[in-house]
Amino acid sequence: QSKGKKPLFVQLVLDNIWSLYEAVMKRDKEKIEKIVTSLGLRIGARESRHADPKVHLNAICSQWLPISDAVLSMVCNKIPSPLDITAERVEKLMCVGARTFDSLPPETQELKS
Secondary structure (H helix, E strand, C coil): CCCCCCCHHHHHHHHHHHHHHHHHHCCCHHHHHHHHHHHCCCCCHHHHCCCCHHHHHHHHHHHHCCHHHHHHHHHHHHCCCCCCCCHHHHHHHHCCCCCCHHHCCHHHHHCCC
16 A cells, blocks of 8 residues: 555445445535435435434435345355255254264255255
């Protein structure tokens, strides 16, 4: 990093989040409107007029960066397909605590395949 320059992640991601947070907390209506229109969001009048700015911030962020979609896509990207996991891993997933795979009922052991 050169002196006075921000990392790329800060420039592209964090600065945008910080500017949104600052605008909502300071109740800068012009800046909020500009951000909301540029992101193509629809914020209800109820949330935008609420006395607590965190409600307004939550309404914007839940549409802009929905946590449920982000978590689901990360899970889908990172967890391997059930068809790709090894037999050893299947046994570990099926056994809880100190139980061994061989101690499970035969019907349960058939689920491995």
